[in-house]
Amino acid sequence: MTPVLVFEGVGKRYGDKTALSGVSFEVQAGEVFGLLGPNGAGKTTCIRILMDIVRADSGTMRVFGAPLGRDHDFRLAYLPEERGLYTKQRVIDVMVYFGKLKGLSAAEARARARTWLERIGLSSVENHQVERLSKGMSQKVQIAATLLSEPELCVLDEPFSGLDPVNTALVRDLIGEIRASGRTTILSTHQMSMVETLCDRVALLSEGRRVVYGPIDEVRRRYSAAELRITIEGELPELPGVESVTCERPGTHRVVLAGDTDPQRVLASLIDAGVPVLRYERVLAPMEDIFIRVVQHGEDRG
Amino acid sequence: MRWRTVRTVTWFELTSTVRRLGYLIVTLGMPVFALLYAGLALIPAKLAKEQESAPRIYGVVDQAALLGLGDGEVIVVRSAGFRCFGDEARARRALTDERAIRSYFVVTPDYLASGRVLAHTGPASGLGPWEGRAELSELLRTRLLGTRVEPKVAARLLEPIAGRETFRVGGDGQVEAEGSDAFIGRLVLPIGFVFLLFTSILMSGSYLIQATATEKENKVVEVLLSSATADEIMTGKLLGLGGAGLLQVLIWLTMTLGVRFGFAQLVLPLDVQIAWQAVAIAPVLFITAYAFLGSLMLGTGSFGGNVRESQQLGMFWAFLATLPLMFVPLLLTDPHGLVAHVLTWIPFSAPATLVLRLSLDPDGMSVWEVAGSIAVLVLSTWAAVRLASRLFRVGLLLTGARPSLREIWRQAKGAP
Numbered sequence: 001m002t003p004v005l006v007f008e009g010v011g012k013r014y015g016d017k018t019a020l021s022g023v024s025f026e027v028q029a030g031e032v033f034g035l036l037g038p039n040g041a042g043k044t045t046c047i048r049i050l051m052d053i054v055r056a057d058s059g060t061m062r063v064f065g066a067p068l069g070r071d072h073d074f075r076l077a078y079l080p081e082e083r084g085l086y087t088k089q090r091v092i093d094v095m096v097y098f099g100k101l102k103g104l105s106a107a108e109a110r111a112r113a114r115t116w117l118e119r120i121g122l123s124s125v126e127n128h129q130v131e132r133l134s135k136g137m138s139q140k141v142q143i144a145a146t147l148l149s150e151p152e153l154c155v156l157d158e159p160f161s162g163l164d165p166v167n168t169a170l171v172r173d174l175i176g177e178i179r180a181s182g183r184t185t186i187l188s189t190h191q192m193s194m195v196e197t198l199c200d201r202v203a204l205l206s207e208g209r210r211v212v213y214g215p216i217d218e219v220r221r222r223y224s225a226a227e228l229r230i231t232i233e234g235e236l237p238e239l240p241g242v243e244s245v246t247c248e249r250p251g252t253h254r255v256v257l258a259g260d261t262d263p264q265r266v267l268a269s270l271i272d273a274g275v276p277v278l279r280y281e282r283v284l285a286p287m288e289d290i291f292i293r294v295v296q297h298g299e300d301r302g
Numbered sequence: 303m304r305w306r307t308v309r310t311v312t313w314f315e316l317t318s319t320v321r322r323l324g325y326l327i328v329t330l331g332m333p334v335f336a337l338l339y340a341g342l343a344l345i346p347a348k349l350a351k352e353q354e355s356a357p358r359i360y361g362v363v364d365q366a367a368l369l370g371l372g373d374g375e376v377i378v379v380r381s382a383g384f385r386c387f388g389d390e391a392r393a394r395r396a397l398t399d400e401r402a403i404r405s406y407f408v409v410t411p412d413y414l415a416s417g418r419v420l421a422h423t424g425p426a427s428g429l430g431p432w433e434g435r436a437e438l439s440e441l442l443r444t445r446l447l448g449t450r451v452e453p454k455v456a457a458r459l460l461e462p463i464a465g466r467e468t469f470r471v472g473g474d475g476q477v478e479a480e481g482s483d484a485f486i487g488r489l490v491l492p493i494g495f496v497f498l499l500f501t502s503i504l505m506s507g508s509y510l511i512q513a514t515a516t517e518k519e520n521k522v523v524e525v526l527l528s529s530a531t532a533d534e535i536m537t538g539k540l541l542g543l544g545g546a547g548l549l550q551v552l553i554w555l556t557m558t559l560g561v562r563f564g565f566a567q568l569v570l571p572l573d574v575q576i577a578w579q580a581v582a583i584a585p586v587l588f589i590t591a592y593a594f595l596g597s598l599m600l601g602t603g604s605f606g607g608n609v610r611e612s613q614q615l616g617m618f619w620a621f622l623a624t625l626p627l628m629f630v631p632l633l634l635t636d637p638h639g640l641v642a643h644v645l646t647w648i649p650f651s652a653p654a655t656l657v658l659r660l661s662l663d664p665d666g667m668s669v670w671e672v673a674g675s676i677a678v679l680v681l682s683t684w685a686a687v688r689l690a691s692r693l694f695r696v697g698l699l700l701t702g703a704r705p706s707l708r709e710i711w712r713q714a715k716g717a718p
Contacts, residue, residue: 089318145525
């Protein structure tokens with residue numbers, strides 16, 4: 001299947017500062033792709049190049065299998081990190097305007113805006129001026145305005161910032177719905193728990209370079225020690241090829257494997273010993289750890 | 303450029319501006335304010351007119367015995383009455399005690415040789431000792447001539463050009479009669495054109511810059527640029543906010559003409575003869591000039607960090623647009639001279655100069671000069687819009703410290 005987006009050796013400089021240096025990655029159709037990195041890593045520049053707001057100095061980019069063109073405007077949508085709405089305008093008017101800019105007719109944009117406002121629980125503020133909304137409400141209106149046109153590729157830059165847990169869950173569910181409908185999302189966020197929950201694949205940028213890239217489970221495995229979490233009934237017997245065992249709580253143990261011990265061998269040993277195994281899982285490094293290890297300590301595992 | 307997107311931006315900018323309370327107050331309040339101001343200004347004028355209906359009385363002591371008036375006799379010349387006094391003491395009493403006269407003049411005995419007249423003021427002397435001088439001079443001239451030359455000759459000496467008729471000889475040699483105010487009438491179009499152009503540019507330019515600065519402050523810019531090109535946004539803004547500015551000016555003009563106040567009263571009684579060539583070309587020039595100056599204002603204005611800074615940057619172009627006004631006296635005296643030719647080819651001055659020259663003497667300009675000047679203006683407008691849209695994009699995305707001119711140029715060149 002043709003990737004929705006291909007970045008190949010993309011570079012960009014602002015004056016003396018290198019924002020991107022030979023960045024390459026692909027985004028597949030229907031996935032949630034995490035574009036990660038610390039502040040100033042080049043994420044926003046990548047997005048701006050994708051949205052044709054700035055032009056790359058080098059490299060190539062293909063969107064929906066073709067070089068970027070104005071036709072793509074209606075197939076893409078962008079929620080920038082630095083958000084804003086027309087504060088003196090009515091909520092519905094702003095949403096209709098953004099919808100029309102994405103190629104919808106006025107009537108269609110208005111109908112969709114009303115549906116979305118209902119969906120995010122803000123029907124009552126339809127005719128309010130934007131400046132009367134709280135920060136969280138404005139945030140939700142902006143997300144709704146971004147998704148109004150049902151874009152094929154949706155770029156969300158920090159969509160959870162400023163949201164309470166209820167609204168965070170709402171936005172998380174919306175992203176899930178986009179994936180379920182077969183559309184693609186590029187998610188840029190510093191909330192690594194959300195990356196683990198939502199993203200299929202990730203690219204981690206640091207100082208304008210891609211330092212980590214791949215399916216999220218694979219990335220986490222790559223940066224994980226050989227560790228198991230085992231929940232059993234009764235006592236944990238002596239296991240072969242195990243370096244250490246830590247009891248997290250009664251019945252649940254964290255097992256660090258020695259050298260190249262095969263985790264399946266540990267499971268087989270437990271079954272052979274007649275221990276009822278309630279839960280058996282590979283412990284993966286949290287994305288937050290990986291982020292810190294890569295960005296702060298320069299750890300590189302390919 | 304996608305015109306549907308341009309239309310969307312245009313409509314949004316137009317409707318959101320004209321619905322703004324500030325716009326409505328200025329649009330509808332300005333004529334009301336002007337009417338009130340004019341009403342207040344008319345009160346003293348009306349009072350002065352009422353006073354003028356009764357002649358102002360001055361005293362005259364005719365020591366040269368030229369006027370042939372008896373003691374106490376009054377003669378009226380236009381709006382002034384002259385009361386004759388046999389001696390100065392009586393005139394002085396009339397001035398100070400009785401306050402019957404505003405001032406008095408003494409025509410000295412040696413007047414014929416010296417021309418000496420002494421003016422005396424008192425407590426109610428109005429505008430000074432020589433108020434009424436023109437009427438007294440006319441009285442003296444009449445008396446001097448009356449006995450020495452024929453009445454007809456005297457009348458011609460007093461008013462050598464009493465009957466005026468004006469004719470205009472066209473390029474084809476045909477002679478046509480025209481009113482004596484026709485020259486002023488021919489200036490109505492260029493003056494109106496320049497007034498409309500500058501007012502629209504100033505009003506719309508202010509809205510353009512304000513809207514752009516607000517978008518920067520509200521951080522809506524990236525959403526816009528991800529949906530439309532800088533060209534489309536800028537063109538939409540120029541049309542929408544230009545429309546709002548023009549609508550405002552048209553409302554003012556309509557209200558002004560509607561009440562026949564000011565401009566209408568000044569213009570309508572005149573013999574207004576407007577060259578059709580100037581009329582035909584004015585709308586094209588107006589739109590092109592607006593696009594030319596508006597885009598430059600928007601392009602440079604977008605580099606401001608806030609509304610005030612943006613206005614300072616953008617308004618520079620509005621002042622350049624006033625260039626032809628400095629040359630108006632020269633253009634009036636020599637509409638086809640070197641200065642006029644040069645100004646015709648400079649995009650900043652071309653619109654007003656062309657309209658002025660075509661209004662004053664449509665036959666004096668060759669078709670090639672008109673067409674060439676318009677072509678230069680259109681090309682300059684195209685280049686200005688292209689350049690401004692790139693600057694506009696760089697300016698819109700600008701945050702923090704302003705980059706150097708070289709860096710701005712580099713980014714503008716590399717902009718999508």
